[in-house]
Amino acid sequence: MSNSYDKIASRDPNEKEFLQAVHEVFESVKIVLDRNPEYRKASILERIAEPERIITFRVPWMDDRGDIHVNRGFRIEMNSAIGPYKGGLRFHPSVTLSILKFLAFEQVFKNALTTLPMGGGKGGSDFDPKGKSDAEVMRFCQSFMLELQRHIGHNTDVPAGDIGVGGREIGYLFGTYKRIRNEFTGVLTGKSLNWGGSLIRPEATGYGSVYFASEMLATRNETLKEKTCIISGSGNVAQFTAEKILELGGKVITFSDSSGYIYDEAGITREKLKYIMMIKNIKRGRISEYTDKYPDAVYTPLDSSLDYNPIWDHKADCAFPSATQNEINLKDAENLIKNGVYVVSEGANMPTMPDGVDLFIDKKILYGPGKAANAGGVSVSGLEMSQNSMRIKWSREEVDNRLQQIMRRIHRACIDAAEEYGTPGNYVNGANIAGFVKVADAMLDQGLV
Missing domain, CATH: 3.40.50.10860 (Leucine Dehydrogenase, chain A, domain 1)
Structure with missing residues (x-):
């Protein structure tokens, strides 16, 4: 594995985000290659990363x-x-x-x-x-x-x-x-509802990350009811993550954008969430405007001199990073755990840096990596493709039910793969291994292409 990664790193030395993602997957699948030498013989690692x-x-x-x-x-x-x-x-x-x-x-x-x-x-x-x-x-x-x-x-x-x-x-x-x-073909997804789009598509990534968190909590016989949740971001993913948390009885206390974040100790209700949606979706404004209407909330501007993000330094049970890659460093991860967070479900892609991921795994919290937890968006995109191909339209309830089933299957695939390869409860290994094996087997079936 090391030799394969070193070749990629020497060829693309300045692509730090890409190399970070590759390294994580390669580390997870080492045991898979040991059990399945045909993957090494076919140079699957080198091919899958190019x-x-x-x-x-x-x-x-x-x-x-x-x-x-x-x-x-x-x-x-x-x-x-x-x-x-x-x-x-x-x-x-x-x-x-x-x-x-x-x-x-x-x-x-x-x-x-x-x-x-x-x-x-x-x-x-x-x-x-x-x-x-x-x-x-x-x-x-x-x-x-x-x-x-x-x-x-x-x-x-x-x-x-x-x-x-x-x-x-x-x-x-x-x-x-x-x-x-x-x-007129389904060449793009995320289309408007009146010309080929799917219901639930804007909500899907946020809903999916909450469904994944619910599945993780169910392994401990818990639910999101009365759980306090930190959310970063304020776009579609964050908005609909909050909407679904509220629907399931949880409490949301933060939102953020590139300028800073708001903390509302009393909780962001449905009415307050509607106001955030107006600020971000209609006015295309900044999250700081929230405190104009709700002055009891606290707005903290971004301070680039800090070596941590204070949004992750509040008492809570769950965190839903939904802004961008590498937004949680080691100190942020330490703050989350110090403040009682034991569920992290990633709505963004790779929002936690490697040392933060290692800490979450070491502390055995319920940590859902982005490639599993935020797969709801692309899942409903796939459902939109199916509806376009069949020239039909499913109801909101049917799409939502299919989304829940998909997130449940993803969770089960992660659990099963992690257990099969000797790391029970490690959702990072489970997600990487389950996805890798499916793609690698298809590549073997199709020959050297």
């Missing part, structure tokens, strides 16, 4: 003043052993090749865990839709799709939304694809 295709392109667009800008577009088609590439598009200034490769790599195993026939991919641009007019976002999306349309299709690669790509952006992207290709 994208099948990387597409990079320029995206020129014009702003409302007539000035021309150029951004960079990407699509990483990582692995198609079990189905068409599937994964979101991210529009954010932080987008780099390393981040998209890490996300695509994680997506391969996440999609395998869902039991749906989807391979793994990811894409996006360093374009920032914040502060742009609808017309500017439309022109950017049209330019982006002029190139992307050459590489995607409902049986080839089916992108979805991610950070910076919501219903507005998906609409502009889909409209451009339809006009260029002269076809």
Whole structure:
């Protein structure tokens, strides 16, 4: 394993996020390779960590003043052993090749865990839709799709939304694809409900992470009722994580964005959550505005001089990191445990740094890694693909029931794989092993491709 990882690290030494994700998976599957030498003989590790295709392109667009800008577009088609590439598009200034490769790599195993026939991919641009007019976002999306349309299709690669790509952006992207290709197909997921979208899709990642936490708690004969929960982020994932926690009787005390976080000791009720949704979804404002209406809450601005994030330093039972990668370092993890947190269910992708993960595992808390806990989003994307293919529409209750069943199966797959390979209760190993074995077996079946 070390030799395989060292080769990848020497080839891509500056891709720290990608190497972090690869190292975690490789560490988990060492025992799998020892029991199954055919994986080593077929160089599965080397092949699974190398994208099948990387597409990079320029995206020129014009702003409302007539000035021309150029951004960079990407699509990483990582692995198609079990189905068409599937994964979101991210529009954010932080987008780099390393981040998209890490996300695509994680997506391969996440999609395998869902039991749906989807391979793994990811894409996006360093374009920032914040502060742009609808017309500017439309022109950017049209330019982006002029190139992307050459590489995607409902049986080839089916992108979805991610950070910076919501219903507005998906609409502009889909409209451009339809006009260029002269076809109405399920080439994108996250579409509006009245033209092919699925119910529960905006809620799915947040709901799924709560369902996964509930499954973990059930192993100790507990539920989320009366549990105090810390949530980071304030986008779709955080909002619908909070909604489902409240529905199940839990209490939410925090939300955050890139400027800072709010702490509401009394709890964020449904009415307060509705106000947050208005701030973030309609006004596209900052979370600090929450204290204008609810002055008893405390807003803490981001302080980059600190070596920890104070959002993780509050008394609670559960934490749902739902903002971005590597938002929990070792000190944050220590603070969480010190304050009584014993359930962590990741709504974001790889939000906990490796030493924080090691601490969670060492302390034997209920820790659900992102590739398992936040698989609800791509699961409902897969259900949207199924509905598009069959030209039908399922009810909200049916989609939600299917989502719960999928999250239950993912939890069971993690438990079973961890036990089979000698690390019972280790959801990191369980998720990595269960996803890896499914993809590796498909790769063996299909030969050297």
